[in-house]
Amino acid sequence: MGRPPCCDIVGIKKGPWTPEEDIILVSYIQEHGPGNWRSVPTNTGLLRCSKSCRLRWTNYLRPGIKRGNFTPHEEGMIIHLQALLGNKWAAIASYLPQRTDNDIKNYWNTHLKKKLKKFPSALEPHSSTSTTDQLVEKSSSLEFASTSSSSAAAAAATTTTYASSTENISRLLQGWMRSTPKTTNNEDDSALILKESGCQDRDLISREEFESILSFDNVNNVSWDKSTCESTSRGACDDGEDKVKVAVTPENNKKQKADVNTNTNKNNNNPPLSFLEKWLLDESSAGQVEEMNQMMELSSIF
DNA sequence: AACGTGCCCAACCGCTAGTAC
DNA sequence: TGTACTAGCGGTTGGGCACGT
Known part of the structure; x- marks a missing residue:
């Protein structure tokens, strides 16, 4: 649509996420829940674009993800x-x-x-x-x-x-998860x-x-x-x-x-x-x- | 030990669809 | 109706690692 990619913005960090960044992101999501990704970088101070935050969450940090060998x-x-x-x-x-x-x-x-x-x-x-x-x-x-x-x-x-x-x-998320209705x-x-x-x-x-x-x-x-x-x-x-x-x-x-x-x-x-x-x-x-x-x-x- | 090669996978890129204003 | 934005998706890339020479 003629819009430059958000990640083209100068000052946006790319590449692998550090544990510190993960903690910041997880802490924020613990507090606010996933969604409204646009506000995540500004509210957390992460030098990442919103898309990167979303992908990091959905592909890696989101609880319930099984990793390792496939059966x-x-x-x-x-x-x-x-x-x-x-x-x-x-x-x-x-x-x-x-x-x-x-x-x-x-x-x-x-x-x-x-x-x-x-x-x-x-x-x-x-x-x-x-x-x-x-x-x-x-x-x-x-x-x-x-x-x-x-x-x-x-x-x-x-x-x-x-x-x-x-x-x-x-594991940090467990507290947040416990607060949601589930068995x-x-x-x-x-x-x-x-x-x-x-x-x-x-x-x-x-x-x-x-x-x-x-x-x-x-x-x-x-x-x-x-x-x-x-x-x-x-x-x-x-x-x-x-x-x-x-x-x-x-x-x-x-x-x-x-x-x-x-x-x-x-x-x-x-x-x-x-x-x-x-x-x-x-x-x-x-x-x-x-x-x-x-x-x-x-x-x-x- | 040093180097080359191939593999793996997290992250990125580009695009589309849907939504809000 | 048009624009800006978000979310989702599939394809691709490149850094790191293991392994062989």
């Missing part, structure tokens, strides 16, 4: 969703509430694209239905993959020291999500399956919060109704109205959730990824 289940979901939706990372991320679109995009470009290039058959549908033995085998291998000490250790090892400090920073128990959270999101079709997927997707096994044991709600409400569990309660402020009121409009439009472009969920949560998709991983291991041996 085979997550891989399967990403692969299938990418095949279905294309490079609609935000839409894909809405099915993985703990992951940011940036994270998924990076993971796709750096890992999954290579895997699929090597094993394009991974995307082909399974020709036969799984036998009980196969199911047992797949579920056990999945369980192993998700809980194996080596992968867990690898995930922990990949966490940088700065990431750790960020985790500490995000403190993860089980209750899942139930709350199901109940309030309108995704009440318990026959669709098992509770464990759903929890495995939404489990907050990352930092903080952070439970559902309004930011998470915001990102999630863009996709999967949004049916345009008021679901997870957020603080009622003029800011939120405006945003909610906007969200309802935009989400309604967006959802019109997406296949029905129940169909997608059923398909995505089908164990075979995760099994295919597991098979692919095994093939990768074998290929590295030979």
Whole structure:
């Protein structure tokens, strides 16, 4: 629109965020909540543009973000969703509430694209239905993959020291989060999500399956919060109704109205959730990824 | 130890859509 | 109706790190 980018302004800092900047940003958001990003740099004294602040918050500091290795289940979901939706990372991320679109995009470009290039058959549908033995085998291998000490250790090892400090920073948010109406128990959270999101079709997927997707096994044991709600409400569990309660402020009121409009439009472009969920949560998709991983291991041996 | 190379991912860029005035 | 602004999105970049030579 002929407007120079905000980041072109002289004196605006670029590049990696320092822990000090993170603390300032988190403290401000603790006090005022996310939103009104334009006022953030001026009110905090941060030499960052509003956009940079927003991105830093949504992609890194926002509580509820899961970092580290992707599980085979997550891989399967990403692969299938990418095949279905294309490079609609935000839409894909809405099915993985703990992951940011940036994270998924990076993971796709750096890992999954290579895997699929090597094993394009991974995307082909399974020709036969799984036998009980196969199911047992797949579920056990999945369980192993998700809980194996080596992968867990690898995930922990990949966490940088700065990431750790960020985790500490995000702990600062706990006080703010506690002040928002929510349950403190993860089980209750899942139930709350199901109940309030309108995704009440318990026959669709098992509770464990759903929890495995939404489990907050990352930092903080952070439970559902309004930011998470915001990102999630863009996709999967949004049916345009008021679901997870957020603080009622003029800011939120405006945003909610906007969200309802935009989400309604967006959802019109997406296949029905129940169909997608059923398909995505089908164990075979995760099994295919597991098979692919095994093939990768074998290929590295030979 | 020094250097080169490739990979990973946080951050940036450019664009579009929506909203307020 | 036009303008300014924000938010969201997808593509790209570049700094830092690991690893091999």
